[in-house]
Amino acid sequence: MQKFYITTPIYYVNDKPHIGHAYTTVAADVLARWHRIRGDSVFFLTGTDEHGEKISEAARKNSTTPKEFVDGVVKKYIETWETLQISNDDFIRTSQDRHEKAVAEFIKRMDKSGDIYKGEYEGWYCTPDETFVTETQLKDGKCPFCGREVRRIKEESYFFRLSGYRDKLLELYRSNPSFLSPDFRSEEILNRLNSGLKDLSITRTAVSWGIPFPLDTKHTIYVWVEALINYISALGIGTEKFSEFWPADIHLVGKEINWFHSVIWPAMLISAGFDIPDMVFAHGWWTIDGTKMSKSLGNTVDPVEMSRKYSSDAFRYFLLREMPLGQDGDFSERAMKARINSELASEMGNLLYRTISIAEKYDGKISGQPELDKSLNIQEIDRKVCSLDTFGALEEIWRFVKEANRYVNQKEPWHLEGEALGEVLCNLLEACRVISILIYPFMPSTSMKMAEQLSCTEKPELKNCSFRREAPRPKKGGLLFKKYE
Ligand code: MSP
Numbered sequence: 001m002q003k004f005y006i007t008t009p010i011y012y013v014n015d016k017p018h019i020g021h022a023y024t025t026v027a028a029d030v031l032a033r034w035h036r037i038r039g040d041s042v043f044f045l046t047g048t049d050e051h052g053e054k055i056s057e058a059a060r061k062n063s064t065t066p067k068e069f070v071d072g073v074v075k076k077y078i079e080t081w082e083t084l085q086i087s088n089d090d091f092i093r094t095s096q097d098r099h100e101k102a103v104a105e106f107i108k109r110m111d112k113s114g115d116i117y118k119g120e121y122e123g124w125y126c127t128p129d130e131t132f133v134t135e136t137q138l139k140d141g142k143c144p145f146c147g148r149e150v151r152r153i154k155e156e157s158y159f160f161r162l163s164g165y166r167d168k169l170l171e172l173y174r175s176n177p178s179f180l181s182p183d184f185r186s187e188e189i190l191n192r193l194n195s196g197l198k199d200l201s202i203t204r205t206a207v208s209w210g211i212p213f214p215l216d217t218k219h220t221i222y223v224w225v226e227a228l229i230n231y232i233s234a235l236g237i238g239t240e241k242f243s244e245f246w247p248a249d250i251h252l253v254g255k256e257i258n259w260f261h262s263v264i265w266p267a268m269l270i271s272a273g274f275d276i277p278d279m280v281f282a283h284g285w286w287t288i289d290g291t292k293m294s295k296s297l298g299n300t301v302d303p304v305e306m307s308r309k310y311s312s313d314a315f316r317y318f319l320l321r322e323m324p325l326g327q328d329g330d331f332s333e334r335a336m337k338a339r340i341n342s343e344l345a346s347e348m349g350n351l352l353y354r355t356i357s358i359a360e361k362y363d364g365k366i367s368g369q370p371e372l373d374k375s376l377n378i379q380e381i382d383r384k385v386c387s388l389d390t391f392g393a394l395e396e397i398w399r400f401v402k403e404a405n406r407y408v409n410q411k412e413p414w415h416l417e418g419e420a421l422g423e424v425l426c427n428l429l430e431a432c433r434v435i436s437i438l439i440y441p442f443m444p445s446t447s448m449k450m451a452e453q454l455s456c457t458e459k460p461e462l463k464n465c466s467f468r469r470e471a472p473r474p475k476k477g478g479l480l481f482k483k484y485e
Pocket of ligand 1: 023255
C-alpha cells in the first residue's frame with residue numbers, strides 16, 4: 001500500500017469561499033478519492049489561515065473580535081465543503097493549539113540552524129496579499145502582484161537567512177524536476193531566484209492577531225511563515241501520523257502563491273531539518289464570463305449556489321472538465337449547462353437509461369463474452385490522474401462512454417433476443433458499472449446512484465474495473481441528470 005498526502009492552501013477567512021477556493025479543494029478531493037480507489041493510504045488536508053492584518057481588519061469592519069469573526073467564516077467553509085462532498089481527513093485551523101505548538105517548535109529548529117537574526121524591516125507591505133514588497137518590485141507605486149495600495153512600514157523584525165538557500169533550492173529542483181509543477185511554471189520561479197534571494201522578514205511588531213514569536217514575544221510571526229507550517233502541524237511533529245505521511249506528496253496551490261510554496265517553504269524545511277515534499281503543483285485561475293473575478297465587480301461565483309442550482313456533482317464535473325489543471329479557464333453558466341446537457345445527460349445519463357430500459361424487457365440470463373472492454377484503457381486513465389492530468393483522464397473516460405453508446409447503435413439490441421441479447425446487455429451493464437467506478441472521484445453521488453441502479457453493492461475500487469462475464473439484473477431509477485434550456 002502506498003501513502004498519499006495531499007494538501008490545499010489554507011484559505012483566508014476574511015470572507016466566505018468562492019469558486020476559486022472550491023476549485024482547488026474539489027481538484028484535491030478528486031485526487032484524494034482517486035488514490036483511495038487505487039487502494040492507497042490517503043491523508044487529505046485542508047483548512048483555514050486565520051491570523052494576520054487582513055483578518056483583523058475584516059473583523060474590525062464587522063465590529064467584532066477576530067476570534068468571533070473567524071469562527072463565523074470557518075463555519076461557512078465547513079458547510080461549503082460538506083455541500084461539495086469534500087472528503088478531507090482533517091481540517092486545520094491556524095487558531096488551534098496544535099498549530100501554535102508546532103509553529104513554536106519549527107521556529108526553534110530554524111533558530112538552532114543559525115538561520116534567524118534580529119534587524120529592522122523598512123519597506124512596503126501589501127495587506128490584501130499579506131506580502132512584503134521591495135522598492136524595485138513596486139509597479140506604479142502599487143503591489144506588483146494584485147495592483148492594490150501598499151503601505152510603508154518601518155519596524156524591528158526578525159529575519160530568516162533565506163538568501164543562503166539559493167544553491168540548495170537549485171539542487172532540489174535539479175534532483176527532483178517534478179517538484180516545480182507544471183513544468184511551464186518553473187521558469188518564472190527560476191528567473192526570480194536567479195535575480196537574487198533576499199532574507200525574509202518573519203515577524204511583525206504591529207500585528208497582534210498572530211502567534212507570538214517564541215524567541216521574543218513582543219513580536220508575532222509573519223502570517224505566511226506561520227501558515228506554511230500548517231502542513232506539518234496537522235500531522236503533529238514526532239507523531240506516528242507524521243512518520244507515516246510526511247513529506248507531503250502534493251501541495252496543490254493556485255499559481256499566485258507558487259513562490260511561497262516552491263521557494264520559501266522548502267528553504268524553511270531544510271533549515272528546520274525536515275524532508276521536502278515531492279511536488280508543488282500550481283494550478284491556473286478562473287475568470288468569470290471573461291473578466292477577472294472580484295468582490296468590487298460583484299461577479300464572484302458562490303459554489304453553494306451553483307451546487308443547489310445544478311447539483312454538486314455537475315459543478316465538480318464542470319470544474320475539472322472545462323480546463324486542464326495548470327491552465328487558466330473561464331466560468332460561465334452557459335458553458336456549464338452545455339456540458340451538463342451533452343456530456344452528463346445525453347451521453348452518460350442516457351447510456352445508463354437506455355441500457356436499463358432494454359434489460360427490463362429481457363428476462364434471460366445476462367451473461368456473455370466481454371468485447372466492449374477493448375476500447376477501455378484503465379492503466380492510461382490511472383496514469384493520467386496520478387500525473388494530475390485529470391482533464392485528460394475525463395477525456396479518456398468519455399471516449400469510452402461514447403464508444404458504449406456507439407456499441408448500442410451498432411448492435412441494435414432491440415432487434416436481438418435470447419443469448420445474443422444477454423451478451424450485449426452484459427457488455428453494456430458492465431460498461432456502466434466500470435464507468436460508475438471511474439467517475440466516483442469526480443462525481444461521488446452520481447457514481448453511487450449508478451451503482452444502485454446496477455444492483456452493485458461493492459464499494460468503488462479500481463481493481464474491480466475488469467469486465468465480468470455475468471451481470472446482475474438492474475433496477476430502474478430516476479434520470480441521472482436533467483437537461484437545461
Ligand atoms: N492563506 C493563503 C494561503 C496559505 S497556504 C499556506 C491564501 N489564501 S486565499 O484565501 O487567498 O486562497 C488562495 C487560493 O484560493 C489560491 O491559491 C487558489 O488555490 C484559490 N483561488 C482563489 N482565487 C482563484 C481563482 N480565481 N481561480 C482559481 N483558484 C483561485 O492565499
